[in-house]
Amino acid sequence: MEWADQAIVLRVGHFRESDLWLRLLCRKHGLLTLFAFGGSRSRRRFCGCLDVFNTLQCRVRVSGRGGFLNLEEAVLLAGPQGLRQQWGRMGVAANCLRFIEALGISEDGAAEAFALTENLRTVLENAGQLPALLPLFFRLRLAGSQGFAPLLGQCGLCGGSLGSRALFVVDEGQMRCATCRAAQPVQSGRYGIEISPAALDLLRHVQQESPSGWPGTEPEPADRRACARLIDGFVQYHLGLSWENGFFRRV
Numbered sequence: 001m002e003w004a005d006q007a008i009v010l011r012v013g014h015f016r017e018s019d020l021w022l023r024l025l026c027r028k029h030g031l032l033t034l035f036a037f038g039g040s041r042s043r044r045r046f047c048g049c050l051d052v053f054n055t056l057q058c059r060v061r062v063s064g065r066g067g068f069l070n071l072e073e074a075v076l077l078a079g080p081q082g083l084r085q086q087w088g089r090m091g092v093a094a095n096c097l098r099f100i101e102a103l104g105i106s107e108d109g110a111a112e113a114f115a116l117t118e119n120l121r122t123v124l125e126n127a128g129q130l131p132a133l134l135p136l137f138f139r140l141r142l143a144g145s146q147g148f149a150p151l152l153g154q155c156g157l158c159g160g161s162l163g164s165r166a167l168f169v170v171d172e173g174q175m176r177c178a179t180c181r182a183a184q185p186v187q188s189g190r191y192g193i194e195i196s197p198a199a200l201d202l203l204r205h206v207q208q209e210s211p212s213g214w215p216g217t218e219p220e221p222a223d224r225r226a227c228a229r230l231i232d233g234f235v236q237y238h239l240g241l242s243w244e245n246g247f248f249r250r251v
């Protein structure tokens with residue numbers, strides 16, 4: 001059996017002398033690992049385009065034994081231009097691509113994840129200034145696209161709007177307004193993050209927009225810390241992933 005799809009290369013590894021394995025985010029098929037036999041040699045079949053962050057048009061054969069996926073042919077559709085020379089930005093890219101791998105992308109969520117990742121590449125390539133929290137914003141946005149989103153729009157208990165002194169309750173993945181907070185204090189030992197209206201606005205905006213729509217202006221330092229703690233807390237508690245020393249670890 002064969003199929004064709006567009007795919008973004010997340011990671012490339014060698015095995016044996018001239019063969020490669022690739023982790024791909026496919027537009028229709030989601031996150032997959034494929035083998036490219038002769039991948040490091042055959043310019044005819046792969047045109048030298050099996051590099052991280054490239055978008056490829058792929059022809060894939062499903063092998064009968066074990067359902068292995070073999071990349072038969074690939075053509076370059078798009079890729080970073082000047083980005084590979086910018087180490088700082090490639091580091092941000094690597095962080096985001098690792099998160100895609102760690103999270104896993106199903107067929108249902110594939111198209112949106114694919115679009116977000118292509119948009120991310122455009123931003124990394126072209127934006128004058130990147131938000132300091134960009135890797136964290138990407139985690140929040142991508143997780144939301146796969147159905148894991150903290151509920152930041154209203155109080156999780158009374159449904160009321162959130163003013164000042166609102167609290168994000170990490171294990172519940174939802175907010176508590178100041179009134180509910182006073183009436184029913186969160187027990188000690190549970191992890192809550194107080195977050196300002198401005199920081200909440202920023203996070204809700206990130207949840208709805210693509211990376212190119214995220215504001216380039218930096219929030220106040222206190223807001224920035226609160227946003228980072230909220231996203232980190234949510235991703236650790238609800239997705240079981242923690243970023244440590246260049247890798248996502250299951251926690």
Ligand SMILES: [Zn+2]
Pocket residue numbers: 155156157158159160176177178179180181
């Ligand atoms: Zn409330």
